[in-house]
Each structure stands twice: as structure tokens, then as C-alpha cells.
Amino acid sequence: MNPSPHTTTDQALNTRIEHVNVTVADPERTAAMLVDLFGWSIRWKGESKLGGHTIHVGQPGTGDDYLAIYTTPERPEATARSTDLGGLNHIGLVVDDLNQAERRIVAAGYQTYSHGDYIPGRRFYFDVHGIEFEIISYNEKSA
Numbered sequence: 001m002n003p004s005p006h007t008t009t010d011q012a013l014n015t016r017i018e019h020v021n022v023t024v025a026d027p028e029r030t031a032a033m034l035v036d037l038f039g040w041s042i043r044w045k046g047e048s049k050l051g052g053h054t055i056h057v058g059q060p061g062t063g064d065d066y067l068a069i070y071t072t073p074e075r076p077e078a079t080a081r082s083t084d085l086g087g088l089n090h091i092g093l094v095v096d097d098l099n100q101a102e103r104r105i106v107a108a109g110y111q112t113y114s115h116g117d118y119i120p121g122r123r124f125y126f127d128v129h130g131i132e133f134e135i136i137s138y139n140e141k142s143a
Contacts, residue, residue, distance in 0.1 A: 019056065020091060021068040022131055030069045030129045031055040037104055038093070067091070090125065090132035098122050098137035105135070 024030045027045075034040050034057050041060040048054045051073045058066030095101040102112055105126055112135075115124040121138040 017065060019058075019066050019068050020088075021054075021070055022088065022091070023070050023072065024129050024131065025071060026129070027053055027055045027069040027071050030131070031057045033108070033128060034067065034069075037108060088131075090134050092134040092136055094136050094138065096137065096139055098124070098135065101135050101137075 022030075031042060031045075035042065039060070040057050043056040043058060043063060043066055045053070045055040048070055050070075052071050054071075055069045056066045057069060058064075102124060105112060110126045110128055112124045112126045116122065121136055123134055123136045125132055125134050127133070
């Protein structure tokens with residue numbers, strides 16, 4: 001057995017998630033949905049290094065974190081969700097007002113499910129274009 005080069009006394013690296021890359025059948029449609037529902041903007045779009053098409057979409061103005069919405073040249077109809085090891089299960093998004101977010105999502109024609117109160121907040125899920133999103137609010141604590 002090889003020991004880990006890191007010990008509990010090592011300082012943590014200053015890291016954050018910059019982006020998550022998700023494969024979808026129609027990146028234009030999925031990016032438009034994210035822009036409409038969350039007020040996001042398209043940061044960049046173009047050809048992928050793998051020969052497909054990618055759209056980067058996220059909070060306007062910051063550029064700090066975003067979703068890369070990708071399709072292969074063949075545009076497969078496979079879903080992004082997976083319970084396989086290493087596969088995508090869902091994407092969690094934090095909002096200030098969970099009720100407002102749900103109203104907007106339902107008004108756009110999507111169904112929400114698995115609502116829950118938990119410490120430290122509240123959440124629900126919705127599924128669109130093969131991606132499951134968890135919408136979370138830490139401002140609205142569970143009772």
C-alpha cells in the first residue's frame with residue numbers, strides 16, 4: 001500500500017469548481033433554458049476540442065463558474081444522468097428564493113419533485129433535457 005503524500009496537517013488548497021461539462025443532445029436548447037430560467041448569460045460558444053459544439057452559460061458578468069453544455073458531432077440522444085461510478089447524478093444550484101425559483105420553473109412547463117426540508121435549508125429537483133437539477137436555498141431554513 002502506498003501512503004498518501006498528504007497529511008492532515010497539510011494546508012487545504014484554495015480551490016473551487018470552475019465549470020461542469022455536461023453532454024446533451026441540443027446545447028442551444030439547453031443553454032436557452034438556463035438563460036430563461038435563471039437569468040444566466042452565454043459566456044462563450046464554439047467548437048469543442050473533441051469535434052462537437054460547446055456553449056458556456058452562467059451568471060452574467062462574473063465568469064467565475066458556469067456549465068459547459070456540450071454535444072458530440074453525432075448528437076447522441078443519451079441522457080446525462082448516471083448512477084455509474086464517475087457518472088453525473090445531478091447538478092445543484094443555490095438560489096436566494098426557493099419559492100420564486102419553483103414558480104419560474106413550473107411556469108416554464110417543468111415538473112418539480114422530491115421537495116425537502118433539511119438542515120441547513122430547503123430543496124427540490126427538476127429534470128430537463130436529460131439533466132437533473134437540485135435547486136437549494138440556504139436562506140429558508142427548515143423548521
